[in-house]
Amino acid sequence: xxxxxxxxxxxxxxxxxxxxxxxxxxxxxxxxxxxxxxxxxxxxxxxxxxxxxxxxxxxxxxxxxxxxxxxxxxxxxxxxxxxxxxxxxxxxxxxxxxxxxxxxxxxxxxxxxxxxxxxxxxxxxxxxxxxxxxxxxxxxxxxxxxxxxxxxxxxxxxxxxxxxxxxxxxxxxxxxxxxxxxxxxxxxxxxxxxxxxxxxxxxxxxxxxxxxxxxxxxxxxxxxxxxxxxxxxxxxxxxxxxxxxxxxxxxxxxxxxxxxx
Numbered sequence: 120x121x122x123x124x125x126x127x128x129x130x131x132x133x134x135x136x137x138x139x140x141x142x143x144x145x146x147x148x149x150x151x152x153x154x155x156x157x158x159x160x161x162x163x164x165x166x167x168x169x170x171x172x173x174x175x176x177x178x179x180x181x182x183x184x185x186x187x188x189x190x191x192x193x194x195x196x197x198x199x200x201x202x203x204x205x206x207x208x209x210x211x212x213x214x215x216x217x218x219x220x221x222x223x224x225x226x227x228x229x230x231x232x233x234x235x236x237x238x239x240x241x242x243x244x245x246x247x248x249x250x251x252x253x254x255x256x257x258x259x260x261x262x263x264x265x266x267x268x269x270x271x272x273x274x275x276x277x278x279x280x281x282x283x284x285x286x287x288x289x290x291x292x293x294x295x296x297x298x299x300x301x302x303x304x305x306x307x308x309x310x311x312x313x314x315x316x317x318x319x320x321x322x323x324x325x326x327x328x329x330x331x332x333x334x335x336x337x338x339x340x341x342x343x344x345x346x347x348x349x350x351x352x353x354x355x356x357x358x359x360x361x362x363x364x365x366x367x368x369x370x371x372x373x374x375x376x377x378x379x380x
Contacts (some may be wrong), residue, residue, distance in 0.1 A: 126293045131277045152196075155266035160189050162265075166258045180255070184248055191244050195236035203232010207369065208357055230267070233375040240369040253332025260339035261322050263338070267343075268315025269334035275307035282306030282353045298355075313346035344378035347371075 135144035167180045180188070190218040204227040205213045205220050213219055241259060274280045278296045282304025285292035292302030321342055326335050348371050356368045363372060 123293050123294055125193055125277075126278065126295055129276045146273075147276045148270075149262070151266075151269035154268045156189065158265055159259075159262035162183040162262045163258045166261065180250060184250070187265045190235060191240045191261060192259070195240035196233040197228075197238020199239075200228035200230070200233030203229030203235065205231065207373075208360065211359070213283040216253075227266065230270075250338070251332060253336070257326070257330075257332060257335035260336045261319075261326055263321035264315050264322065264343075268272060268311060270317065271307045271311035271315055280307055281355055282309070283355050303355070304353040306350060308349045309353055310347070313350055314343055318346060340377045340380055344374040348378075 129147075131148070132144045133150060134143065137143070140248045160267050163180075164182070164185055167185070201220065207229060209219075209227060234254060237259070241256055242252060244250070245255050278298075281293075281295040281298050283306070285301075285302045287302065289302065289304070291305060293305050294300060294302055306340060318339070322335060325338050351368045351371045351374075354368070354370070356362050360369050362368055
């Protein structure tokens with residue numbers, strides 16, 4: 120069966136070179152992390168000057184504190200994302216080869232694991248520097264969809280995390296590399312639109328009015344949980360996990376506590 124839309128054959132590597140036997144390659148996935156962090160950093164710096172999110176009566180987030188905070192977030196995303204993937208999605212491989220946990224270049228990051236790491240880092244940082252947790256969390260929540268936006272585009276370029284088999288008449292069905300010769304849902308693009316673009320617009324509009332501290336974060340948790348839950352119906356479950364109780368995927372079950380919280 121031919122796909123209605125040909126899958127764009129884009130190399131996962133933007134460029135690569137070798138110097139003195141040392142090889143370096145910049146991948147789209149790495150660029151998504153870099154751009155997402157830098158863009159988020161700059162937007163948060165702008166949000167810090169908005170009294171609606173950062174009341175004048177609270178200690179300010181100085182440029183130095185913000186730089187340090189972003190360092191905490193980078194470590195939390197990478198460490199939490201890797202640990203979450205290894206322990207929830209690939210524990211058998213880790214048990215057989217414990218050193219696989221440090222081989223991040225082979226792929227394998229979990230959003231929910233990275234998100235858990237960010238929550239812990241945000242709470243600890245706010246307490247250490249006596250910053251209002253609601254302001255820090257709300258500012259971070261607004262920019263989080265940008266990272267999701269870029270990450271899903273990178274997933275699509277890499278031809279990974281593809282969707283479930285699609286109806287033959289679906290106009291935008293695609294045949295992904297290594298996923299059989301039949302059309303599938305481009306679920307990465309569904310997630311890019313829902314978890315990234317739409318959620319960012321919702322949060323941006325919601326935060327334009329005066330809100331009690333923490334409400335923006337709550338809308339992010341509910342919005343991401345619902346959009347991820349919906350998109351998972353079109354995404355192929357992990358082959359070694361399949362569908363779990365009630366016919367739901369691991370990703371959907373992880374969304375439930377986010378919505379409840």
